[in-house]
Amino acid sequence: MDQHPFRMWLTEAETGGVTVIGWEVRDHTAIEAMTVRLKEAGIDVTVGTEEECQDRQVARMVHFTGPLGIRTELFCGRRLAPSQFVSPLGVDFVTGEQGLGHVVMRTPHVQEAVDFYCDVLGFRLSDTADYPWFFLGDAAHMTPPFLAQGMCQGIRDASGLVWKLAAHLRGGAGDHLLDTYQQEREPHVVQVTAAAKEFGRIICERDELAAARRDAELLAELAASARGTIRQSLIPGLSGGFVAPERFPVRGHILPQPQVTDSAGRSALLDEFTGTTFRLVLTDEADDSAVAAALSKHRAEGGFPVQLVHLHQGATPARQGAYREKTNVLSAWLSEHSCEAVLARPDHYTFGGVHDAADLDGLLTAAWQRWTRVAAVG
Ligand SMILES: Cc1cc2nc3c(=O)[nH]c(=O)nc-3n(C[C@H](O)[C@H](O)[C@H](O)COP(=O)(O)OP(=O)(O)OC[C@H]3O[C@@H](n4cnc5c(N)ncnc54)[C@H](O)[C@@H]3O)c2cc1C
Known part of the structure; x- marks a missing residue:
């Protein structure tokens, strides 16, 4: 591919993603044979216009709609670029005999796609995976x-x-x-x-x-x-997924990260004390007995571990999870949203908050239901 005039063609489209995939075949005879096979499989094949071939710098091209609804083109007789591509950014990218690499397409109808690519287009299956893939x-x-x-x-x-x-x-x-x-x-x-x-x-x-x-x-x-x-x-927050139902405030926000001092006088960013855990951040106003009742119900149901963060304005009491904020960034944010408590996820997004600690039971119950079966909760 290194001598192709181009490998990717970027064009304005109505939706994001790949809209056309082109495959090179050996020659005119191969195009004709493929056209027959596609027609036998009940697929409409259209001959590419001269202008389309010119754009792609190929001698001949046919196209059809593939099983994933993507326009698929078969071409032969590509013209070579007069010299090898040299990146102005100095990136060394040589494909040599290895070709394109891979194209990733998502479909709920995997077998249908495999049958089409193997039986009609003549691809071979190199490997399969029966576990979920996540891209990031x-x-x-x-x-x-x-x-x-x-x-x-x-x-x-x-x-x-x-x-x-x-x-x-x-x-x-x-x-x-x-x-x-x-x-x-x-x-x-x-x-x-x-x-x-x-x-x-x-x-x-x-x-x-x-x-x-x-x-x-x-x-x-x-x-x-x-x-x-x-x-x-x-930067927007999260609009859906593992967040509290709409009746709860501050769903899917990023939890502000304050500088804090713990009861032993050590200072650091809050997540250096807590790590990446579920954190229940509580203000001085949150009623202790409501918090204790909600947490003990959550634990009795086998709920995920929750680390407590008690934010204090004045002297820090000598108890686990008590912190005094140095910069007021988190307290000011809680007060801006009138929240007595907020549940933060390990990735620092908030699951949601409560204006009154009496609603904590509802918040933790929603989180636990979404944990065990997200779709069960409205
Ligand atoms: C000039 C420039 C400035 C940028 N500035 C910013 C910025 O200010 N802020 C910001 O947030 N982002 C910035 N970015 C973007 C940021 O660098 C990328 O988003 C980030 O590096 C992507 O990380 P990644 O791990 O997803 O992918 P990559 O860093 O691309 O890592 C992928 C790795 O996979 C390897 N690999 C590929 N194929 C194979 C294979 N087949 N087998 C084995 N290994 C393979 C590659 O060699 C590479 O090491 C900038 C990028 C550039 C180019």
Whole structure:
């Protein structure tokens, strides 16, 4: 493939993802033989136009709709590029005899797809996997650089996946918990990527007049309000998945990370004390007996372990889980949302909160039901 004029063709489409896949066949005879086989299998085959062949720099092409609804093209006689591709970024990427690599397609009708690719197109099956696959990081999505979110997305994917895998493998969580990985990550990544693209559109304005207008508008906005927007405010929370029902506040937010001092006088970021666990963050206002009752019911039902974080404004009492906040960042956030308690997940997203500790039982019950069978809860 190294001599192909191009390997990927990026074009504007209505939906994200791959819209066309092209496969090279040996020659004109092979195209004709494949056309006969496809027609015998009841598939409509269309001959590519001269213009389409010109665009692809191939001598001949036919196309049809594959079993996954993706336009599939078969071509022969590709023209070679006059010289081998040299990346302006200095990336060394040689495929040699190894060809393209792989194409990943998702389908609920696996056998139908395998039958088509093997029996009709003549592919061979190299291996199969009967366990679920999870993609994360750049393998699952690419993000334009304008919000510097590529790696951040990948780390959020990873931290969202690993606790769910552990909960499933060791904590008895149902399959539905694993399904929430895609439910949570896909809309989140789509929104962040759209925001990054919008930033790119603003930054990369190539029309000088439009750029000057943009600069003037931005400078005027800055002069009117010197308060900027911090980047975290542009990153959306979770809109679904393993989060509390809608009646609970702060579902799917990122838990602010404060600097704290524990009762022994040691100072650190909160998660350096707690690790990546389920944390129940409690303010001074949360009624102790309501908290104790909710937790003892959760434990009696065999619920997942919950670590307590008692946030204090003044002196820190000598008890496990008591912390004094140095910067007030978490307390201010709790007070902004009028929450006496919040349940945070191991990946630092909030499951949800309660305005009154008396509702903690409902919050923990919802979390435990979603853990054992997510779909059971509305
Ligand atoms: C110039 C630049 C600037 C960036 N700036 C930022 C930023 O400011 N903030 C931010 O959050 N992100 C940024 N990113 C994005 C960030 O670097 C990526 O999102 C992140 O590195 C992706 O991590 P990953 O582990 O998912 O994939 P990768 O880092 O691509 O890791 C994949 C690994 O798999 C290996 N591999 C591939 N195929 C095979 C195979 N068949 N067998 C074995 N190994 C294989 C590769 O060699 C590689 O080591 C930037 C990226 C670039 C290029």
